Amino acid sequence: MSLATATPATAPEQLVAAGVRSALESVFDAVAATRADTTALLAKVAAQGRRPATVDLAALRPGLHLRLARHELVSGVGFVAAPGLLSDVPAWLEWWQSTSDGGIRPLLLDLDPEHSAYADYTHWDWFALPRDTGERAVAGPYVDYLCSDEYSLTLSAPVEVEGRFAGVAAADVYLRHFEAAVMPMLHQLPVPARLVNARGRVAASTDPRHLVGSLSKGPDFAEALAAGRAGYARGARLVPCDGVPLVLVMAER
Amino acid sequence: MNQQQHMNGGARKAVFAPVDNRARVDAVVGRLGDAIELGLLADGEQLPGESELAGQLGVSTVTLREALMALRQQGLVTTRRGRGGGSFVSLPEVPGEERLRVRLRSWSTEELRDLGDHWAALSSTAARLAAQRTEPEDLVQLRRTAEELTHAEGAAARGRVYGRFHVELAAAAQSARLTREQVALQTEVGALLCLVLGNDEYREEAAARHRSVISAVQDGAHDSARELAERCVQESTARLIAERLAL
Numbered sequence: 048m049s050l051a052t053a054t055p056a057t058a059p060e061q062l063v064a065a066g067v068r069s070a071l072e073s074v075f076d077a078v079a080a081t082r083a084d085t086t087a088l089l090a091k092v093a094a095q096g097r098r099p100a101t102v103d104l105a106a107l108r109p110g111l112h113l114r115l116a117r118h119e120l121v122s123g124v125g126f127v128a129a130p131g132l133l134s135d136v137p138a139w140l141e142w143w144q145s146t147s148d149g150g151i152r153p154l155l156l157d158l159d160p161e162h163s164a165y166a167d168y169t170h171w172d173w174f175a176l177p178r179d180t181g182e183r184a185v186a187g188p189y190v191d192y193l194c195s196d197e198y199s200l201t202l203s204a205p206v207e208v209e210g211r212f213a214g215v216a217a218a219d220v221y222l223r224h225f226e227a228a229v230m231p232m233l234h235q236l237p238v239p240a241r242l243v244n245a246r247g248r249v250a251a252s253t254d255p256r257h258l259v260g261s262l263s264k265g266p267d268f269a270e271a272l273a274a275g276r277a278g279y280a281r282g283a284r285l286v287p288c289d290g291v292p293l294v295l296v297m298a299e300r
Numbered sequence: 301m302n303q304q305q306h307m308n309g310g311a312r313k314a315v316f317a318p319v320d321n322r323a324r325v326d327a328v329v330g331r332l333g334d335a336i337e338l339g340l341l342a343d344g345e346q347l348p349g350e351s352e353l354a355g356q357l358g359v360s361t362v363t364l365r366e367a368l369m370a371l372r373q374q375g376l377v378t379t380r381r382g383r384g385g386g387s388f389v390s391l392p393e394v395p396g397e398e399r400l401r402v403r404l405r406s407w408s409t410e411e412l413r414d415l416g417d418h419w420a421a422l423s424s425t426a427a428r429l430a431a432q433r434t435e436p437e438d439l440v441q442l443r444r445t446a447e448e449l450t451h452a453e454g455a456a457a458r459g460r461v462y463g464r465f466h467v468e469l470a471a472a473a474q475s476a477r478l479t480r481e482q483v484a485l486q487t488e489v490g491a492l493l494c495l496v497l498g499n500d501e502y503r504e505e506a507a508a509r510h511r512s513v514i515s516a517v518q519d520g521a522h523d524s525a526r527e528l529a530e531r532c533v534q535e536s537t538a539r540l541i542a543e544r545l546a547l
Binding site: 197 | 464
């Protein structure tokens with residue numbers, strides 16, 4: 048790429064980064080609303096001097112159903128309790144999903160370790176990252192064989208009660224829906240491009256040499272995200288989508 | 301935990317997926333019997349109503365009733381009439397291993413060989429792709445599972461953890477299709493595997509094979525990852541067939 052091409056603020060790459068950010072921010076809105084509802088609910092229960100139970104979480108349902116209906120990208124949404132939070136069960140997901148025929152259904156998992164090899168969900172990135180960092184997070188792309196059997200991104204944020212971690216609010220975006228949302232933007236760029244996560248996993252791509260789900264090795268994408276501004280690494284242009292942990296990578300012309 | 305919770309999620313979803321046309325009664329007996337052996341359906345748990353269950357499995361209610369009758373004869377299901385009645389999972393006093401041998405006898409060696417071929421195809425491809433697409437964080441779950449297998453007590457727990465390794469391997473390959481296939485396959489093979497994993501020596505060998513697959517995946521050595529995963533599956537299948545021949 049020629050050194051003479053200074054990058055104006057409204058360069059196509061910046062528009063794409065802004066578009067991707069805005070798509071995921073709308074999903075984070077659903078996460079934030081779920082987090083706010085859950086925090087308020089758990090605070091109310093705590094004020095009554097008792098521990099919450101699964102029956103209390105039913106109050107979250109109208110909001111969860113509304114978010115599934117309103118957010119086109121969101122296919123699953125809910126609150127995942129930290130083990131030990133609830134008084135009646137060891138672990139719980141108050142989780143709702145859209146169905147292929149346009150309806151909604153609750154996810155009902157067997158979380159009894161005596162029956163299920165998948166009972167412990169605390170090691171999944173969508174749970175562990177917000178718990179360990181206290182920040183919102185984007186997990187994936189990954190195969191979600193716990194909840195949806197879909198290749199997915201899961202956006203999540205920690206829920207706290209009286210300063211203690213109580214679980215995560217989260218929303219699922221199926222990769223095929225994410226792809227449909229961002230590909231028209233990527234196609235407007237003059238060169239093949241892809242979106243990768245901090246670990247280099249490709250989440251969407253117009254570059255047939257770098258397919259979705261593959262790893263891009265070489266540049267340190269976490270570093271590019273931390274730097275927060277566009278640059279070059281190993282001959283590729285890297286543009287962080289500020290605020291969401293994805294990097295737009297463009298091949299050199 | 302209520303009945304609805306037991307009916308959904310993870311490997312359990314595959315338990316109630318439609319069965320194919322061939323020998324539907326046997327297929328239903330095998331599917332539900334395996335799920336009971338594996339503990340996916342718990343002792344005392346109520347099965348869905350006959351018409352609902354038949355609908356979920358994609359069989360007629362007549363077929364389902366015949367299957368339930370066979371399961372009653374095997375002592376795996378009891379039926380209570382009247383209010384609050386229905387079909388319930390019941391684990392009889394006969395040792396689990398004996399019941400598993402009865403189940404294994406319903407498989408021909410040809411069917412077991414073919415099951416092993418399908419499984420080997422899934423797991424070897426998953427291992428190759430995982431080696432190409434993996435990064436260190438992907439291996440955390442696989443390591444934990446291999447570690448759990450070395451400590452799991454009881455054949456049923458070993459069978460579940462062994463199966464989870466292969467599901468996680470497919471997920472590390474970043475393939476939703478391979479993962480779904482592997483989950484479905486593990487509901488078929490998982491209960492039978494309890495028969496060979498009850499042996500401590502073989503359990504240790506299987507855990508070692510899993511660790512070697514993880515190492516190859518970590519090194520990005522996709523050809524050896526594929527071979528090691530294939531050999532792991534072939535060895536388990538060979539042991540199952542040897543058990544079958546000894547019956």
